[in-house]
Amino acid sequence: MLNNLPQNIINYLVNELPPFTGILIIKTSSDGEIIDYHGPHNDYLKSKPEPGKSIHEYVPALFAMIPSSESPIVLNKIKSGGSVYADIHIIETEKDEYWLLFVDQNHQVEGIREILQLLNENNLINESSGNNDQNGSFNPYDVFGDLGIIVNDENNGIISTTVPDWFLQFSPGFGSNSSINFTKVFPYLEVFMYEAVEFWEIKKTGKLKSGIWTETISDGTEVALTAYAIINNGIKYLLIRPMDDDIDKEQLALQMAREQKLAYEKLEKAEKKLKTLLEYKDKFVSIVSHDLRSPVSAVLGITEMLIHDEDEIAKLNDFYKDMIYSINEEMIRLLDYNDKLYHWSNLELGNFKVVKKKTSLKKLIETSERTIDNKIRSKNISFSTNIIVDEYIDVDSTLFLQVLNNLLSNAVKFTPENGKIAINVFNDEGFRIEVTDTGLGMSKEVCDNLFAGFVRNTTLGTQGEKGTGLGLGITSKIIEAHGFTIKVESTPGQGSTFIIRIPQKE
Amino acid sequence: MIKKKIIMLGSFAVGKTSLIHQFVHSIFSEKYQTSIGVKIDQKIVNVDGTEVNLLLWDIHGQDDYQKIKPAYIMGSSGCFIVIDGTRRASLDVGIELIEMAQKTAPNAAIIILINKFDLKDEWDITDDDIDNLKGQGFDVIITSAKTNYAIDDAFHSIARKMINK
Incomplete structure (x- = not known):
């Protein structure tokens, strides 16, 4: 048997065990069935270990220790029918065999006795009596x-x-x-x-x-x-x-995982609630702005009728004429604001559909330019575009025209007299459309919140033009719905450039 | 004395352990402590003059991490399906577990507890959901382990149902 000792058992014998004689080695299967043995069994066991029998019959203390959960395991001071106490080292090999090394503890105690006696006799006595208290009932x-x-x-x-x-x-x-x-x-x-x-x-x-x-x-x-x-x-x-330690670890891991899940569920619920509230808000705005449109249009119609009725307007003195013109202007603004609110809330509710079709970009820009031509002329702004060869893009022409109108009317609003506005189109992994002005420009803080919608404290235009704070929010929503992106680059006092990116079709 | 096994089934963190703690020990803790495995408590109740020893099996919550073994349900005379009123997902788990309970212990009395009544404002479970469960023939009791709301009622109801089966 000794000729066939596996290398890890030899290493263990040489390096881990004290140099005492009298080691009993028993080899068993993973079920604890004795295969072979070597050494003085009489010292440790009540009878000779028979191959084929279970080790548990000889050493009940090994009950449920083979197969063992780890290797090596050492059971200390076991007395199993022989004359001496033993440390039993249980080592598993790669072949699913178990090697049991019985190391004589009596010899070990004897070995250290002299040294202990020299150091502290009292301790030695205590130590010995402690060992003597062992009556063989120790149980692994x-x-x-x-x-x-x-x-x-x-x-x-x-x-x-x-x-x-x-x-x-x-x-x-x-x-x-x-x-x-x-x-x-x-x-x-x-x-x-x-x-x-x-x-x-x-x-x-x-x-x-x-x-x-x-x-x-x-x-x-x-x-x-x-x-x-x-x-x-x-x-x-x-x-x-x-299973104290194991359960603590398992419980902690499970607790953390479940607390995380609960927190996620709470967050999800809060988000859902917030979305519902926002939807209520948008529905409310949509209904109110829709219902306001008729009365506002009616009042606007009456003021326009008065303004265009030269006979009637001539009867009024200047004060009342100014009043009528002011009412007319404010009603136009109110109607515009109302329309934008209606548009915004419907965009938020998803009550619109983007119907894309191939559209001439040149035509869209020309149409948009015509829409604000009067304003451009009145401020003597020079307008240019770099489109020479017409490009076709896949857009919803009505919605995209609204984007261009918003950007151009914004540019006109914030560009002083004799300024410049340009729409330039570049081929850049798709298209890049830049609307540039030499207007007032904006700080970084303003730029960061520009597309959020409902911008409070909107800046007045160079001629005191008022804004709704909704235009760029609507623009951004439309761009997003197309799958495009928009950003702004601006320097206060020098002007702004709005950049739309239309990605290349895959 | 009659001895009856009652099992508490439900998703995690619905309040199974808290319901038993409140019923047996009159204790409630705000801190959520996840249950591992099974904990068995006992309480004797008097139902219409009959003493019944309830063996209360508090079984870990069902989720992706821990699945309830049908063996836990075997031999039970009563089954509480516990649902957290504030978490709709716990209703789905509850319905799954009702099926498991009916299959494994067909004679067990089943009562659905919609727990956390103290958080009624945050409930996801609606009156329609409750009516729907009642419409399927289930007894539904709304409880709060925190405020001890209807807990005695729930345990006495299930004890009565078990005795009368």
Whole structure:
């Protein structure tokens, strides 16, 4: 056997174990079936280990430790029928074999005795008496606080391990070898038994892990538990294990994930509520502006009738004439504002459809220029465009014309007399349309909020022209609906350039 | 004494644990503490002169992270489907779980609890939703674990239903 020791076992023997004689080495399968052994078994075991038998018969302390959850694991000071206490090192190899190294603790104690005696005799005595207190009842399950039960039927069994403290606090009166109706003590196990009974029937070896449940012990502390159904050599075991550290980690991760989900749901709900409120607002504005249009148009019509009736207007003195002209001007502005409100709210509600078709850009610019020609002339502004070869773009001509009209009328409004306005078109991965003026220009702060709509405190034009604060918001919405982009570059006192980008068709 | 198993099913954070804490221990905590696994509490109630020991199975919430095993439902005589009135998604999960409960424990008495009545202003669950559930033959009780609203009523109702089945 020694000739066939795997390299990791040799390394472990050389580097990890103290240099004492008397090591017993037992090789088992992953089920704990003895394959081979080497060393003084008499010191450690009550009888000679027979290949083919389960190691658990010789060392009950190894119950449920093979297969082990990690490697190596060391069980300290185990006495299993032999004359000495041993540390048992359990090492798994890559071949799913287990090597059990029994290291004599009596020799170790003897080895350090002289040194300890020299250092502190009292300590030595305490140390020895501490060791002498060991009566062989040490149980590896103490490490985990496991409660082990040998199962008789699906409800009853015998406690086969030392009774851990948590269990005594939870259900006093039980001890090793006590009979236990485990489904009565742990009602959760009723659920696990559905799976466990099936597992015990089908499997010959191995273990099945239950879900997690919690029990409250006498001091009010909650203990999270998990159960293992184990079968070995036809014997059915239940192992009930507290899982404090693991549960904390799992709970923390789950708590964080769920809190995040709750926060996201809240945010989603708030957004939905906000959208609904905005929709109500837009519907309200849409209805009011629609219904205001008729009375406003009627008043405007009356003032225009008066203005154009030369006989009637001639009867009025200058004061009343001015009043009529003012009413007319304000009604035109009110109607324009009302129309924009109506348009804006419908854009926000999505009550419009972009119907794109190939349209001559040159024609659109010329139409827009004609719309504001009077204003351009009245301020003696020079207007230019660089379009020589006509370009065709895919747009909704009515809506896009509104964009050009808004941008041009804005440019005219803020450009002083004798200034310049230009519309230039460039081929730049699609089209880039620039509307440039030599007007008042804007600060960065104004530019940043220009397309938001409902701009408060709008700036007056160079001739005191008032704005609605909606025009560029509408422009931006239309551009967005086309899948284009718009931005502005401006320098206060020098002028502004509005840039529309129409991407190349893919 | 009659012993009956009642299971609490629902999405996460709907208030299953809080309902049991309020009913058994008269405690409510504002802090949300997610449940892992199962916690079983007991309380004896007197229903029309009959003492019933209720075994209350508080089962972790159902979501993408934790799925409820049908085995938890087996052997139960009563089932509360808990829905958070402020979260519509919890209604969908509740409906899924009703199906699971009906399939796994066909004889179990089912009562739907719409919890968090103290947050009524923020409810997503409408009267129409509740009428719809009632129209399908379910008992629906509106509760608040926080204010202890209708909790005794809910547990006594399910106990009565279980006894009369």
